[in-house]
Amino acid sequence: MFDARKKDEILHDHNRDGVDRRGFLKCMAWAGTGAFCVMQGGVLKSYSLSRLPEMSPKDAMGELSFVQISDSHMGFNKPANPDVAGTLQVAVDKINKLSAAPEFMLHTGDVSHLSKPEEFDAVDQILKSAKPQDVFYVPGEHDVLNDDGKQFLERYGKGSKGAGWYSFEKKGVHFIGLVNVMNLKAGGLGTLGHDQLEWLEDDVAHLKSSTPIVVFAHIPLWSVYPEWGWGTEDSAQALAYLKKFGSVTVLNGHIHQTMQKVEGNVTFHTAASTAFPQPQPGKADSPGPMKVPAEQLRSILGITDVNYVQGKHALAIVDSSLA
Amino acid sequence: MGRSAFLAVLTTMILGVVTLEAGYRSVVASGQEKPSAMEVRIDNFSFGPAVLAVPVGTTVTWTNRDDIPHTVVSSDDPKAFKSKVLDTDEKFSFTFSKTGTYPYFCSIHPKMTGKVVVQ
Numbered sequence: 001m002f003d004a005r006k007k008d009e010i011l012h013d014h015n016r017d018g019v020d021r022r023g024f025l026k027c028m029a030w031a032g033t034g035a036f037c038v039m040q041g042g043v044l045k046s047y048s049l050s051r052l053p054e055m056s057p058k059d060a061m062g063e064l065s066f067v068q069i070s071d072s073h074m075g076f077n078k079p080a081n082p083d084v085a086g087t088l089q090v091a092v093d094k095i096n097k098l099s100a101a102p103e104f105m106l107h108t109g110d111v112s113h114l115s116k117p118e119e120f121d122a123v124d125q126i127l128k129s130a131k132p133q134d135v136f137y138v139p140g141e142h143d144v145l146n147d148d149g150k151q152f153l154e155r156y157g158k159g160s161k162g163a164g165w166y167s168f169e170k171k172g173v174h175f176i177g178l179v180n181v182m183n184l185k186a187g188g189l190g191t192l193g194h195d196q197l198e199w200l201e202d203d204v205a206h207l208k209s210s211t212p213i214v215v216f217a218h219i220p221l222w223s224v225y226p227e228w229g230w231g232t233e234d235s236a237q238a239l240a241y242l243k244k245f246g247s248v249t250v251l252n253g254h255i256h257q258t259m260q261k262v263e264g265n266v267t268f269h270t271a272a273s274t275a276f277p278q279p280q281p282g283k284a285d286s287p288g289p290m291k292v293p294a295e296q297l298r299s300i301l302g303i304t305d306v307n308y309v310q311g312k313h314a315l316a317i318v319d320s321s322l323a
Numbered sequence: 324m325g326r327s328a329f330l331a332v333l334t335t336m337i338l339g340v341v342t343l344e345a346g347y348r349s350v351v352a353s354g355q356e357k358p359s360a361m362e363v364r365i366d367n368f369s370f371g372p373a374v375l376a377v378p379v380g381t382t383v384t385w386t387n388r389d390d391i392p393h394t395v396v397s398s399d400d401p402k403a404f405k406s407k408v409l410d411t412d413e414k415f416s417f418t419f420s421k422t423g424t425y426p427y428f429c430s431i432h433p434k435m436t437g438k439v440v441v442q
Contacts, residue, residue, distance in 0.1 A: 078390045078411070079390075113392070114392060114408055114410060115408070141430075141431045141432075142392075142431065145392075145394070145408045145431065184430055184431075184433040185398075185428075185433060186398040186426065186427070186428035186433055186436050187428065187434060187436050188433045189433070189434075227434070228368075228434065229432055229433060229434040285367050285368075286367045286368035286369070287368065288389065288390060288391055289391060
């Protein structure tokens with residue numbers, strides 16, 4: 001989380017028109033340290049930051065802050081990062097240093113690399129040192145190998161339905177954890193499936209359209225790059241059920257890089273991995289682990305800090321690297 | 324030697340070479356008529372070769388040379404075969420005892436597909 005005392009803090013509300021050229025350059029300068037800018041229809045929009053450094057933590061009613069981490073791949077040990085436990089610990093240390101302690105964490109999957117019990121145990125152990133002790137998980141495809149996800153459900157899926165989907169409320173924000181890594185079909189993308197979609201329709205049916213919604217799932221719910229399987233086949237149906245809501249934030253992992261897209265009232269955001277980066281769409285032969293010089297690794301792994309301020313349309317999403 | 328004698332020798336030599344070659348080919352051919360093992364290499368998020376034609380009775384071995392785990396899972400229902408997760412350098416073998424076309428994919432990265440055609 002970068003220091004808000006720096007004078008070029010970005011304050012543009014994304015509901016206004018795009019940032020001008022000076023704003024664009026400021027935005028780009030922040031990209032390395034963790035601010036978030038997105039091009040939409042050729043217009044650059046930046047996201048307003050939550051005013052945590054200025055406000056006292058218990059201040060505004062409805063103030064909510066949480067962190068998303070993703071793709072810890074515990075058990076991975078190849079050159080792209082021979083010490084994923086170390087980088088996960090760095091991520092936890094960084095979370096612990098945030099000026100306003102996040103209330104909880106979301107882990108958007110690929111907790112383990114090979115679904116081994118000792119890998120899950122290692123992550124649990126490291127996360128014990130995190131200040132936010134509540135962690136909500138959804139599985140990645142690496143978490144459900146060999147046993148159709150039974151182990152993952154036992155560890156992290158209490159109270160969930162089906163393959164592990166569930167929802168909960170925090171300070172008036174409705175969170176929905178979806179599972180799109182089961183029953184993957186040959187040549188296919190991520191998939192939610194009929195049962196989960198029916199559950200989702202029912203889950204949000206009674207909610208007021210002013211309720212902010214946060215959906216989290218492993219594989220992106222928008223088509224980032226189908227050639228590499230970076231998308232979900234039946235996400236359109238899910239998004240149709242969320243159409244009535246004024247603010248929907250979709251948080252994903254899987255692609256090991258930050259990317260953002262805004263479509264109407266829906267903001268899609270993918271997180272960096274705490275383990276290893278992957279290439280940008282199409283920039284390599286395959287989406288495999290991307291090797292970078294060792295001294296650069298931590299600057300492309302990262303965490304995502306999310307803040308909700310009551311009355312604001314969009315959640316403020318700030319990515320920051322581990323270095 | 325005379326021209327006709329030369330031609331005779333040349334012809335004999337050529338015929339001799341052709342015979343030897345034919346004999347060699349038939350030795351090699353009989354060696355290849357019933358291969359028992361064929362390999363598929365998994366690398367760079369792909370199966371190589373993507374389409375493998377084998378005679379009935381062949382055992383195919385997949386070896387993962389990628390730096391990320393993969394699986395080999397039959398696309399048919401019911402599944403003709405299904406490997407456990409293969410980390411780098413791990414292998415999976417299956418013997419195809421029935422003719423047919425066997426499409427398969429990696430269940431972790433479903434865009435990775437391949438096919439074994441058994442004749």
